[in-house]
Amino acid sequence: MEKRLTNQQIDQLFTFTKKHYVEHYDVQVELVDHLANAIENQLKENPNVLFEEALQTEFKKFGIFGFTGLVEQKQVELHKHYNKMIVNELLKFISIPKVVVTIILYLALFFLLKRTGKLGEIISLAILLLSFIYFMVDGFRFVSKIKKQQKIQGRSWLIQSVAQSVFSLPFIYLTGFGFSLISNFFREDRTSELSVLGLNVFIVFILIHVLTLYIFSAIIKPRFLQSIKETEKRFQFA
Template identity: 40%
Template sequence: MKLTQTHIEELYKFTKKHYVEYYDVQTELVDHLANDIETICLANPKLSFDDARDTSFKKFGIFGFMDVVEQKQSQMTKKYFKIILNFAKEWFKLPKIILTALLFIGFYQLQNTPNAYTIYSTVFGFIFLAQVILTIINARKLKKEFKITKRKWLFKNIINVQGLIYAAFISIYSFQYLFPNNTKDFLLMGDFRKAFSAFFITFLVIFGYITLVVIPKKAEELLEETYPEYKLI
């Protein structure tokens, strides 16, 4: 059996019915199902399309497409943080390394002032709040876009929503567990811990800049690199 466009459309509906909401994941599954159905029908020509489809679907086990979705989610999340890492590496090359060094020295020297804890807290709070606000704004934009295109893209969702949630969680976790929680203990830190604190807050400032400014600006470019078909929309 050679599958028709109608069959392909039915497979898209089938994956959506089984809780696969992202178009890119649906496309991968439809491609797999289509090839498998043709193979199954080649071995048993009398089998109907629906029966061949159900036979193929059973191969995914009792959890259906869930494992595939989770694997794709993990893969795209790793891709997102790899992109962040690649952008972060640029801050350790000229000329940005000069600004990085100045940030580190500034935060290190700042720890000797009475207001150091307040300033550190403000920086963390600003990054965290900005990530939360941008997450809400982007989530609303994606919702409006879905109403028009009827398509959701997993990597686009990670760039605009999930990635920012992860970033916000990392920021607040770092502040709560890696730094003293009061002004007195902050001022009493030893030289090594001061250097570590200065390094880490410098990293988080760069991390926040990349997630809040750099990646959103390059989002369309990154999406087109990930999905060649995205250019056609």
Template identity: 35%
Template sequence: MNRTITKEETDQLFQFCREQNIVHYDLQVELVDHLASAIEEQWEKWPELSFEFALKRAFKKFGHNGFRRIYETRKKELNKKYTRLHFKYFYSFFRWPQILITFILSYLIFNTIILTENFRVVYTIFFAFTIPAMVYFYLFWFPKKGKLEAKNNTKFLLLDVLNMRCKQFWMVLFLPLNVFNFIILDILPKEKWATLPFDDLKVCLIIAAMSFLMVCFGILSYSYSIYASQKIKQHFTQQFPEFVK
């Protein structure tokens, strides 16, 4: 009968990971599984090896700073996974029937700018949505629905990714400001805003493009911060239900 890792030895592997500064439980589980498999493979050939000696040999295979590299790699993989999920949701608004909502919202913003005949309304609309959205997100939504803490203050890499994405929400919201600055200040100089010929085709096309961009950035902000965050929480609950408060 092949020798296998016992419960006590598994606990020692978790302690070993903590001694190597691996503080995230989900990453500890992954590394413990790798170490246990490597140790049991050695026992198949040399069953007389002690647990401590087999552990040292298994750990050497990770190389210098091996655990740290695995941490960085795993973190990047999680970020890529939820970035793909975020863009998948974003792109869904350019397929039927969601694309209809995209164009309706763009048309409403376009008409608002045309009716006011003042290009400053672009900034007014943008900040009218952006500032309240940031306040609501950070003071109400994130503390109540976005933030997630595991039982016993256990650290999880998955939750670190969740918190990082939520903290970066303001960066996503202020991205349109730079784009609008480029379009307005470089293409449509500020001193000409009040005299813009709103019946001119070029001006109308620029306004239409900016209206569409505003809707796109709104969808982008929602998908990045709220939709993807909810998916992370859902996946955490499915993977580690015993740690959900």
């Protein structure tokens, strides 16, 4: 007769994964399922083996870093997936037909800033600053929503952790570069308008900023929310 693990032993496996720094419930379930199958196989071969002994035998197979390596591997895979998605969405704007929209936006900004001079630059900077604030507030609300879900459910998912991490990257980059650009505009020794090169750099930054904001708000965030919803549904009765 095939020996199956008891509910108490399954609970012990969940406790064991938590003790070894596996925070996310979906990863815990995957590990517990793997460990349970492996231990049952050991019991099939040797019915006299003790549960704890069988568990330690399987745990040693994960190496000196234990479950940490597996969790990090899964995080890297998810990061790669979403980073690739972001790059692909950005590349769409330099391929037909969206490249036409990009060129039109670029030319419109170039001639507008050329005509309005320093006043146009200041207005553009003000709009950029407002968009930074919007991006910061939107990101904060997104992360807060995830944390609220975790608190209500008493569980967290790996996809939630990756979502928080991925969503912070563009804000850090664009804000750092943007405020550096803004401080350059308001240097005490700067009295003239931007050179043609400086104007082009400024416009390219605006376009990248606008496109990144659009991609994260309209595409990436809904994808994350959908993935989180699907994960919750998958583990609803687990």
